[in-house]
Amino acid sequence: MNKLDIATQGLASAAAPATPASPQTIHLDRRFWLILAMVAVMFALVRALVVPSMANVALPWRMAMDAGLLLVLVAPVLALLYASMRREAMNAREAMDRENATLHERLRAHDLNVRLTAALDMAEDEDSVMRIARQAMTLATDGAPAQLLLAETRESPMRHDLREGWSSDAGRCFIERPSDCPAVRRGMGTVFEDSLILSACQGMRGPMDSNCAAACTPITVSGTGVGILRGLGPAGDADLYRLLQSLNTAAHHVGARLSVVRSISASAREAATDPLTGAANRRSGEARMSELMQHQDGYVLAMIDIDFFKKINDGHGHEVGDRALKLLVDVLRGCIRHDDLLCRYGGEEFLLILPGLDIGAATAMLQRCRSELPMACNHAGLPEFTISAGIADAPNSNPAQQLRAADAALYRAKQSGRDRILSTADATHTEPGIGAQGVDISRAG
Numbered sequence: 381m382n383k384l385d386i387a388t389q390g391l392a393s394a395a396a397p398a399t400p401a402s403p404q405t406i407h408l409d410r411r412f413w414l415i416l417a418m419v420a421v422m423f424a425l426v427r428a429l430v431v432p433s434m435a436n437v438a439l440p441w442r443m444a445m446d447a448g449l450l451l452v453l454v455a456p457v458l459a460l461l462y463a464s465m466r467r468e469a470m471n472a473r474e475a476m477d478r479e480n481a482t483l484h485e486r487l488r489a490h491d492l493n494v495r496l497t498a499a500l501d502m503a504e505d506e507d508s509v510m511r512i513a514r515q516a517m518t519l520a521t522d523g524a525p526a527q528l529l530l531a532e533t534r535e536s537p538m539r540h541d542l543r544e545g546w547s548s549d550a551g552r553c554f555i556e557r558p559s560d561c562p563a564v565r566r567g568m569g570t571v572f573e574d575s576l577i578l579s580a581c582q583g584m585r586g587p588m589d590s591n592c593a594a595a596c597t598p599i600t601v602s603g604t605g606v607g608i609l610r611g612l613g614p615a616g617d618a619d620l621y622r623l624l625q626s627l628n629t630a631a632h633h634v635g636a637r638l639s640v641v642r643s644i645s646a647s648a649r650e651a652a653t654d655p656l657t658g659a660a661n662r663r664s665g666e667a668r669m670s671e672l673m674q675h676q677d678g679y680v681l682a683m684i685d686i687d688f689f690k691k692i693n694d695g696h697g698h699e700v701g702d703r704a705l706k707l708l709v710d711v712l713r714g715c716i717r718h719d720d721l722l723c724r725y726g727g728e729e730f731l732l733i734l735p736g737l738d739i740g741a742a743t744a745m746l747q748r749c750r751s752e753l754p755m756a757c758n759h760a761g762l763p764e765f766t767i768s769a770g771i772a773d774a775p776n777s778n779p780a781q782q783l784r785a786a787d788a789a790l791y792r793a794k795q796s797g798r799d800r801i802l803s804t805a806d807a808t809h810t811e812p813g814i815g816a817q818g819v820d821i822s823r824a825g
Contacts, residue, residue, distance in 0.1 A: 396516050415457050422453050465583035485622055492519050492629055496525035500637040509641060510540055513609075513634045517544045520626040521611040527553055530599060530607035530638075534558050540607075551592050555583030560600070569597035569624045569631075573615060591615050595624040600635045601642060609634070654724040656702060657709040665723035665731050669779040672735055680742040682732040683786040684712070685771045685797040689728040696763060701728075704762055711756050715749040731783075739805040742771050746801050768793040 426449060496516055503509045510530070515528035523545060530540040535557055546552065558564045561583060572594045593615040599607035609631040613620045652664040660668075672679050686692070686708060693701040705728060712722055716732065725731040734742050746769050757764045770789025774782045785804050793802040 415461060419450075419453055419457055423439075423450055426453070485625075489520075489626060489629060492516070492626060493633070495519065496633040498620060500633055504643075505640065505645070506638065506641055506658055509634060510542065513630070514542050514544060516630040517542065517609070517611075520630045521545070521623060525551065525612040527610050528599075528607065528634075529553060529555060529558075531558050532606065534564070534604050534606055538607075551594070553583040553596075553608065553610060555608065558598070558606050558608065559594070561605075561608050563596040563608060564598040567598060567600075567605060569628050571595050571620050572623055573620070591631060593617065593620055595620045597624060597627045597631045599631045601639070602639045606638075607635075610760055612740065657705050657724055659709050659730065660721055660723040661730070662723060662725050665721060665725065665733060666779070668721050668733050669782075672733070673774075673779060677735055678774065679733055679735040680737045680739060680771060680773050681782050681786045682734065682742055682746060682769050682771045683725070683783075683790040684708075684732060684746070684767055685790055685794070686728040686729040686802065687766045687768055687794075688763075692763065700762065703760065704757075704765055705759050706754055707762060708753070709766065711753055712749055715745055715752070717731050731786075735758070739771055739773055739803045742804055743801055743805075746771070748798075748799065766799035768798045769801045771801065771805075773804070 382391070441469065496512070499512045499515075500509065503512055510528075513528055517528060520526065521544075525545040526543070527546070528542040529538045531538045537556055538558075543552070553561075555561050563570045584801035591614050592612060594610055594612050596608055596610040598605040599609055601607075609627050611623050611627055613623060652660055654661045669681075686704065689701065692704055705724075708730070709722065709724075712730070712732070714723060716734070719735055721733040723731040723733070727777070732742075732746075734745070737745075750767060750769075753767065755765050768790060770786045770791070770793055772782050772789060789802045789804055793800050796802070
C-alpha cells in the first residue's frame, strides 16, 4: 500500500456517514442522566424538609433559597463530572497521539522501504549501493548520528566507514572486523541503552557521553554478517527501539542488494579469470584490446612463453609445472602497472597488454621481470626456468595483426636461443644491453 492508497482511505473515511457512538460516549451519557436524577431527588427531599419552615418567607426570598440549595447540591457533582470528563478527554488525546505516532512511524517505514527498493534496484556496483546507503542512513535516523561499517567478509577488515551527523569521534564505532561486533555475532539488532554498556563493546574508543545510547543492527550479505548499521540517541529513550526497526529495514535492503551485486561481480570475475593462475583469460584480453582500439588509445602487446615448459612437466610433474605458471604470474604482476592487463593466452603462454607504453619502455619492464625470475624460483623452491618474449606495438590499430607481430617476435626469440626478449622495433629503439632486433647480448652466449 502506498501513500496514495493511505490518503484515499483517509478521505473515504472522512466522507463516510457518522458511525454509531462509541461505548465511552454512551457510558458518559448514562452517567450524566443518572447524576441529574440523583440531584433532582436530593433537591426534592431537602426542599420538602425545609418548606414547612419557609411558609412565612416571602416568595422572592424563597426562590433565592431554592436556587442556593440547588447550587450547593449541583456544584460538587458538576466538579466531579468535569474532572472525570477532563481525565477521559486527556486519555483519549494521549491514545490519539500514540495512534498518530504509530501511523507516522508506519508511513515513515513504508516510505523508507519504497525509496530504498526503487533506488537499490538501479544500483549496479558496490559504490552505488554505498552512495544510496548513505542517504538511507539519514532517512532511517531522522538526522540523528548514524554510522555504517562494511567489510568484504566476516573476518576481513572494514573497507567502508560511512558517517552522517557526526561532529566528533565521541560515540563512534572503531570495530576492525564484523566478527568483533556483538550485534553481528548475535545476528540481530541490539539496543545499547547506556554508555557503560557501550564502553564494554570492543569497538568503542575515546570519549563517551554519559547520556549516550546506540541502536546497532548487522548487515547480512548472502547469509553472513559483514557489516553494521548503527544510530545514536539519548540514554533511556524509547524511540531507540523504533529507530532500530528503521535501521533493520535499511540494513536488510542494503544487504540484499549487496548480495546480488557481489554475486554478479564474482560470476563476472570468474568468467574473466584463469582458474589456475588468477590471471585474466584470453577472452578478457581480446575484449581489452577491442576497447583500447575503439578509444584509439595506444598500447603495446607482449607475448611471453616459458622456455622448455614440457621438460618441467615431464621431469618434475604437473604440480611443479602449475606452480611455475603461478610463480611467473606473481613475478609479472610485481613488475607491471595497475592499468596493465596480464592474460593467460594458452598453455604456458601469456599475453601482456600495456596501454600508453612504447616498445622501449615495455622491453625494459620485461627485462626487469626476467632478471627477477631466477631469484623468485629459488625462494619458491622451484627448478629455475627462463622466459622468452616478443613485443609489438599497434601502428595500424589492428589487434589481430599486432598479435601476429608479437607472436612472430616471440618465435624469433625462441629460434635465437630462448631466454631473451625481442621486439618489432628497429635497433635504434633498443635498450642498452639489447642488440639489433632486440637480442639480449649480455645473456645470448
